[in-house]
Amino acid sequence: MIPNKRFISLDVFRGLIICLMIIVNTPGSHDTSFALLQHANWNGFTLADLVFPSFLFAVGNALFFSMQKWKTMTQGQVLAKIGKRTLLLFLLGYLLYWFPFFETNTQGHIVFKSFAGTRIMGVLQRIALCYGIASLLIYYLKPKGALIVSAIILVAYPGLLFWLGDPGNKLNMVGNAVTKFDLWLLGPDHMNHGEVVPFEPEGILSTLPAITNVVAGYLVGWYIQTAGKTKRMLLRLIATGAGLTFLGLCWNYVIPINKNLWTSSFVVHSTGLDCLLLAAIIYIADFLNITRWTWFFEVFGKNALFIYLLSEVAAILLRATHLYKWIFNHIFTMAGMYTGSFLFAIWFMLMCWLTGYILDKRKIYIRV
Incomplete structure (x- = not known):
């Protein structure tokens, strides 16, 4: 029987990531953002x-805790819950790119924004x-089965990139397998146009290895909850993190650490x-019970997706x-372009x- 006592650190971790995500996404100007807060142009971290x-x-x-509640539900109820949340999240993401639903045409008139060019x-x-x-x-393969499938994905994904990519451009922005697949399935009008060519950093094919980040998060949450608040648990978590980080750096020499393609080395390195x-x-x-600072990040963590x-x-x-x-x-520019951009964020x-x-404060928690 797995105890269901939630570690405060898991909420703090999620809140810290949301906090950092907002800072990275909304500088005063992306052109004058500090290098650490900018994504690598291509390879790198x-x-x-x-x-x-x-x-x-x-x-x-979070999925680990959700699945504890599924034990009292029928298979149909579980599948409905998974399907509903998946569709809702996807729809919200699509509407976010379509928002604000209206645009100004070449004649200066406000018109309904077409679906044709929506990412x-x-x-x-x-x-x-x-x-x-x-x-x-x-749910179907249990944690061990999910881990095996994740390992197979990470090993097979580089093969897909090298097999399906254009000769000489297999890992470049133009000609890589991820871009080719998105161009074929989505079309250039439905892809991101923030680069010199249509390129989707959240492409369909590159979503495959990203699944393993979620599986890894589940397994770590399961282990922490099962092992309890012990030094052994903490040391194993540190050893696992250090080992995966090092493995990712070594794998980088075979296939580069690349967020845009979500390479296997990137998955392993980031998970570590x-x-x-x-x-x-x-x-x-x-362990040290120093928690005066945690409430700030808990606020983010309790309404993460909504915020x-x-x-x-x-x-x-x-x-x-x-x-x-x-x-x-x-x-904010009164503080200088780079400092001002950071202070704006x-x-x-x-x-x-x-x-x-x-x-x-009002005990309102919006779940998606």
């Missing part, structure tokens, strides 16, 4: 690159697919760092009304946190 895989890892942590995949869409598939793997980060939080909060959605919608509206640029240029994050704090 920065702090910003740790955010998304860590969120998937946190989804896996299909994205952050929430990937979370939805990874959650849905990981849930089914764990997540284990180390979670171990550090557990040691401080659960993320709020941050994205608020940023879209501020940019659409040009307030985003005005606030940065007229207030901190301010924006705090505004989102304040909303979460008000909801927490």
